[in-house]
Amino acid sequence: MIGGGYVGLVSGACLAAFGAEVTVIEQDPARLARLQSGDVPIYEPGLAALLERQRIAGRLSFCGHLAEALPGREAVFIAVGTPARRGSGHADLRYVSQVVEELARCAENLPGGRELLVVMKSTVPVGTGRDVARKLAELRPDLRFTVASNPEFLREGEAINDFMQPDRVVIGLDGQRPGADRARAFLTRLYCSETSSLTPDRLAFMGLESAELTKYAANAFLALKVTFINEMADLCEASGGVIEEVARGMGLDPRIGAAFLQPGPGYGGSCFPKDTRALATTARQKGTPMQLVETTIATNEARKRRLAERILALAATLRPLSSDPDAAERPQNGEVQIAVLGLAFKAGTDDMRDAPALTILPLLLEAGARLHLYDPQAMAQARTQLGQREGLTFAASLEDALAQAELVVVLTEWPLFRALTPQTLARLMPGRLVIDCRNLWPPEEMRAAGFTYHRLGRGLD
Numbered sequence: 383m384i385g386g387g388y389v390g391l392v393s394g395a396c397l398a399a400f401g402a403e404v405t406v407i408e409q410d411p412a413r414l415a416r417l418q419s420g421d422v423p424i425y426e427p428g429l430a431a432l433l434e435r436q437r438i439a440g441r442l443s444f445c446g447h448l449a450e451a452l453p454g455r456e457a458v459f460i461a462v463g464t465p466a467r468r469g470s471g472h473a474d475l476r477y478v479s480q481v482v483e484e485l486a487r488c489a490e491n492l493p494g495g496r497e498l499l500v501v502m503k504s505t506v507p508v509g510t511g512r513d514v515a516r517k518l519a520e521l522r523p524d525l526r527f528t529v530a531s532n533p534e535f536l537r538e539g540e541a542i543n544d545f546m547q548p549d550r551v552v553i554g555l556d557g558q559r560p561g562a563d564r565a566r567a568f569l570t571r572l573y574c575s576e577t578s579s580l581t582p583d584r585l586a587f588m589g590l591e592s593a594e595l596t597k598y599a600a601n602a603f604l605a606l607k608v609t610f611i612n613e614m615a616d617l618c619e620a621s622g623g624v625i626e627e628v629a630r631g632m633g634l635d636p637r638i639g640a641a642f643l644q645p646g647p648g649y650g651g652s653c654f655p656k657d658t659r660a661l662a663t664t665a666r667q668k669g670t671p672m673q674l675v676e677t678t679i680a681t682n683e684a685r686k687r688r689l690a691e692r693i694l695a696l697a698a699t700l701r702p703l704s705s706d707p708d709a710a711e712r713p714q715n716g717e718v719q720i721a722v723l724g725l726a727f728k729a730g731t732d733d734m735r736d737a738p739a740l741t742i743l744p745l746l747l748e749a750g751a752r753l754h755l756y757d758p759q760a761m762a763q764a765r766t767q768l769g770q771r772e773g774l775t776f777a778a779s780l781e782d783a784l785a786q787a788e789l790v791v792v793l794t795e796w797p798l799f800r801a802l803t804p805q806t807l808a809r810l811m812p813g814r815l816v817i818d819c820r821n822l823w824p825p826e827e828m829r830a831a832g833f834t835y836h837r838l839g840r841g842l843d
């Protein structure tokens with residue numbers, strides 16, 4: 383398993399649990415040392431324990447060099463990063479290329495005429511699998527190998543379960559190549575082992591290009607669904623509808639489905655923003671632009687900015703903000719104190735990549751608001767991403783964040799916040815204004831506790 387990042391660690395640990403003997407290759411010496419000492423550098427529920435169990439069972443190890451780990455192995459999974467390139471938004475395949483070159487240097491032919499299986503787990507643009515096969519064949523004409531595409535659909539916070547009990551495992555193979563049948567049999571054995579609860583009907587075999595496209599298509603479609611419900615929420619606010627009722631009514635149609643119909647501050651994370659941009663770029667390059675995907679990207683960006691404007695407009699009802707041109711003429715009593723609950727792009731993770739907070743909070747700071755930030759997991763990431771800025775406090779606890787709050791803004795749906803009763807919230811903060819971008823509390827209870835409560839997709843009663 384090449385790459386000890388999120389995908390590599392989860393996939394490596396789970397495949398070991400399925401009975402495979404796995405070595406995770408991590409190039410970064412500091413990260414490798416942490417992994418070898420049993421320390422897991424990412425937050426994912428259950429991952430540390432699973433890695434440890436597999437290590438003790440002798441099925442999982444970590445190593446710095448592919449050449450050391452490769453002899454005797456039947457398959458190589460590539461799980462390196464494919465970050466978005468600045469500007470174009472296209473996936474940067476430099477790490478994938480390095481792996482192919484490394485493979486060409488150290489791979490040996492397997493006994494019995496079998497092919498080494500090279501499986502792409504990283505999210506890569508359509509055509510990459512075929513390019514990898516071409517390049518490897520050029521560099522090593524003697525090597526017998528087969529390339530497969532096996533994209534992951536893991537959700538952060540649910541990754542172990544998503545890997546162990548997936549709705550489907552997508553596997554792309556070039557059926558024309560010798561070894562395709564053997565690769566199919568090998569991957570079926572790997573995923574549907576005695577210790578896995580997967581059955582072969584869960585495996586969706588298809589062509590290489592189709593598998594590569596499926597990953598982008600699925601993520602873009604989900605991003606589109608979230609963006610659609612966000613726009614519906616805006617319309618509900620303007621017209622008297624209640625978004626939860628509309629979403630329920632829509633979701634009862636199995637063709638639509640109830641999942642991914644919760645309004646929020648805009649989608650974020652390591653996948654949706656990157657994959658939608660990459661898909662839009664690919665489609666343009668191929669001469670078939672995907673207008674829907676491009677509009678989804680632009681709508682999601684605009685949403686974050688509009689939410690910031692809305693928060694500022696409500697903050698200005700408390701006291702003029704310093705960016706307000708009339709502010710100097712009015713009596714001042716310090717800037718508006720805002721508690722921000724939740725910074726990660728969603729609950730269950732410490733991931734701040736493309737989190738809506740990264741767009742919304744700087745706009746609030748520019749307007750002169752004082753922000754007290756709290757997130758149960760993402761404080762360290764938030765510090766790195768947002769840095770020290772005038773008006774920004776990283777609170778040590780939820781209570782600290784709320785202690786001076788005149789206004790609360792909820793950005794992430796952490797159970798810890800949902801568990802706060804409106805009465806407790808009222809006791810912990812001096813103000814009575816709440817802007818909830820995750821619809822955590824019942825509006826009647828919030829009103830009864832004295833709050834002016836703004837939530838998404840419902841006009842203020």
Ligand code: UDX
Nearest residue numbers: 534535536537538642643644646649650651653727728
């Ligand atoms: C996603 C895909 O679900 C997964 O299959 C893929 O492999 C990686 O990308 P993840 O990034 O972990 O997983 O997040 P997910 O739970 O899918 O949420 C994505 C974003 O949509 C988050 O910002 C979330 O807050 C938002 N979202 C999701 C909503 O706003 N409303 C919803 O109803 C669902």
